[in-house]
Amino acid sequence: MKIKTGLGIDVHRLEPGLDFWLGGIKLQHDKGCVAHSDGDVLIHAICDALLGAAGLDDIGTYFPDTDPAYKGIDSKILLKKVVEMLERKCFSVGNIDCVICLQRPKIKMRTLEMRECLAEIIGIDVDDLTIKATTTEQLGFEGREEGVSAYATVLLIKL
Numbered sequence: 001m002k003i004k005t006g007l008g009i010d011v012h013r014l015e016p017g018l019d020f021w022l023g024g025i026k027l028q029h030d031k032g033c034v035a036h037s038d039g040d041v042l043i044h045a046i047c048d049a050l051l052g053a054a055g056l057d058d059i060g061t062y063f064p065d066t067d068p069a070y071k072g073i074d075s076k077i078l079l080k081k082v083v084e085m086l087e088r089k090c091f092s093v094g095n096i097d098c099v100i101c102l103q104r105p106k107i108k109m110r111t112l113e114m115r116e117c118l119a120e121i122i123g124i125d126v127d128d129l130t131i132k133a134t135t136t137e138q139l140g141f142e143g144r145e146e147g148v149s150a151y152a153t154v155l156l157i158k159l
């Protein structure tokens with residue numbers, strides 16, 4: 001049995017009047033992410049962590065932000081494709097742990113919904129996908145509400 005870890009990070013700019021997709025669900029907010037896709041930073045960080053652990057290339061290599069096929073795409077579709085790539089390499093997911101840096105809105109009350117949504121796509125128990133949120137105490141780009149960042153670590157098991 002082989003165990004491999006992966007790390008993924010993503011950042012998107014926040015601007016008024018855009019839909020705000022995070023962790024596969026739509027949040028009520030006055031801003032949303034500027035992106036080629038739906039801008040779901042949490043899913044993008046998870047995808048990169050999964051790909052890295054599996055010894056594959058990064059998200060932009062497989063789903064280029066210059067390709068019109070991915071314009072406005074639901075990032076849940078990209079996550080499903082990444083999970084299929086892992087399955088082809090005989091990897092199963094042990095656990096995923098994530099942190100979202102976001103000044104506003106508070107999202108703690110929505111993280112179970114995100115975990116349920118993403119765990120189902122990945123095919124793992126909700127307990128094996130954890131999501132934490134932190135403000136950055138008004139410091140940096142997240143603190144100034146100019147953007148949102150997400151970090152994910154994963155553990156993959158190859159039998």
Ligand SMILES: Nc1ccn([C@@H]2O[C@H](COP(=O)(O)O)[C@@H](O)[C@H]2O)c(=O)n1
Binds near residue numbers: 101102103108133135
């Ligand atoms: N966007 C956010 C940020 C934070 N939370 C929750 O608040 C707690 C305290 O935040 P600090 O920045 O002071 O660490 C944090 O542990 C989260 O539970 C949130 O829900 N949404």
Ligand SMILES: C[C@@]1(CO)OP(=O)(O)OP(=O)(O)OC[C@H]1O
Binds near residue numbers: 036059064067070
């Ligand atoms: C998700 C993809 C899809 O084109 O585009 P973006 O929404 O721009 O997101 P980012 O994390 O900057 O880049 C990864 C791309 O694969």
